[in-house]
Amino acid sequence: MTKYGFIGTGNMAKAMIQGLLKSGVQATDILVSSPRSASKLADTWGVLALSPQALIDESNVVVLAFLPNQLTRITNELHFDQQLIISVLAGISLSELQEATHSTEIVRTLPNVNVAINQGLIAFASGQLMAPNAQLFGQFTEKLGESTDLSEDQFTIFSAIAGSGPAFVFKYIKALSQAGINNGLSEEVATNIATKTVLGSAMMLASSDATAQELEDKVASPGGSTRAGLDDLDAENFDDAVKHAIKATMQHKHL
Template sequence: MVKYGFIGTGSMAQAMIQGLIHKNILPSDIAVSSPRSAAKLSEKWGVVALPVQQLIDESDLVVLAFLPNQLDNITANVDFHNKLVVSVLAGINVAQLVAATGTTQIVRTLPNVNVANNQGLTAFAKETLTSTNDKIFNIFSDYLGDSVALAESQFPVFSAIAGSGPAYVFKFIDALAQAGIDNGLEAALATKIATQTVLGSATTLLKSSQTAQELQNAVASPGGSTRAGLDDFNDQNFDHVVSHAIKATIEHKHL
């Protein structure tokens, strides 16, 4: 049984822990270390609160999930041995992680919040791992959703689409729901309709051999009401608005 350790307990660490527990990983096989919140999470979920070095010693996979500017202070006086170290630290590349931890058993990752319900997508870049650690990382990724190997130079684009993207999808759902409310639907019902429609449409696209553009055309009959809506999206430069927002996100992140 793989044991997981989280150094840091911020929102991403908690989302990952939730995802592991949802996949029936025992809370007793998950350790956390944080001066302010480890005890609270232990009480809330049954995970084990440990000092940093003990957490490393007793874990097969160690997740670095604290603030990036804390990297040198936290890693200065600990020994990672040959354990698999997975970082979710924004803006810290593989070379920096190797230098700080003193191990090459490093994977830099960019998960998104959907790991909490096992539907996440995680980008990763890694050093050459031992066969044991490589196997552990594959299991870890499968539990939380899916993963994709990516050059670190492409992390900013991935982060803008997959990391920030959930917020933009929520905004679209909210806009759909608000349009329903404006046209006479009750708020909770409008939100349910919009949410399920986005979920179902995403599932349809994932399972289809057709592109998103082809599926748009399949739904929108020539001269029909759906085509009228899509034409209005084009008139309002919808694609440009999305592209512009992603560009702003990339330029702001500087990953």
């Protein structure tokens, strides 16, 4: 039975743990180590709280999920064998991770928050893993969503779209909901309509061979009310606003 260990229990680690639990992994097969919150997670979710080295010794997969500036201090006290090491530390390159852990069985990843519901996107970069660890990594990411192999210099744009993107989508849903409220709907009804509309539209695009532009054109008849709304979005530079938001995100992040 595969044991998954998390050194650090911040928001991303918790999202990944939730995803593993939802995928059917037993709580007792998930090990956590954190000086402040491991015992609380053990009480809440039934996972096992251990010291960092004990966690490593017991785990097949070790996820590094603490603050990036703690890498050297934490790994200096630890010994890794041939376990698969998965890092979610922003801004820490694969070579830096290998140097700090003295291991080549390591994958640098960048997951988004949707791993919590098994719909995550995970960018990864790795060296040549041993076959069993490569298989373990594939199984791990399949439990959480979908993974894509990227060069490390592409992590910044991935983060802007996939990592920050959910916040932008939530903002869009909030704007749609507020428009409904402003025109007489209750907050509950407006939020449900906006949420289900975005969800269904995303699912339609994901299951279709058509492009987003082609589906947009199918919904918007020439001269119709939808086209009037799209024309107004164009007049308000909607596409440019999104591009500017992505650019601002990329300029701020150091990945």
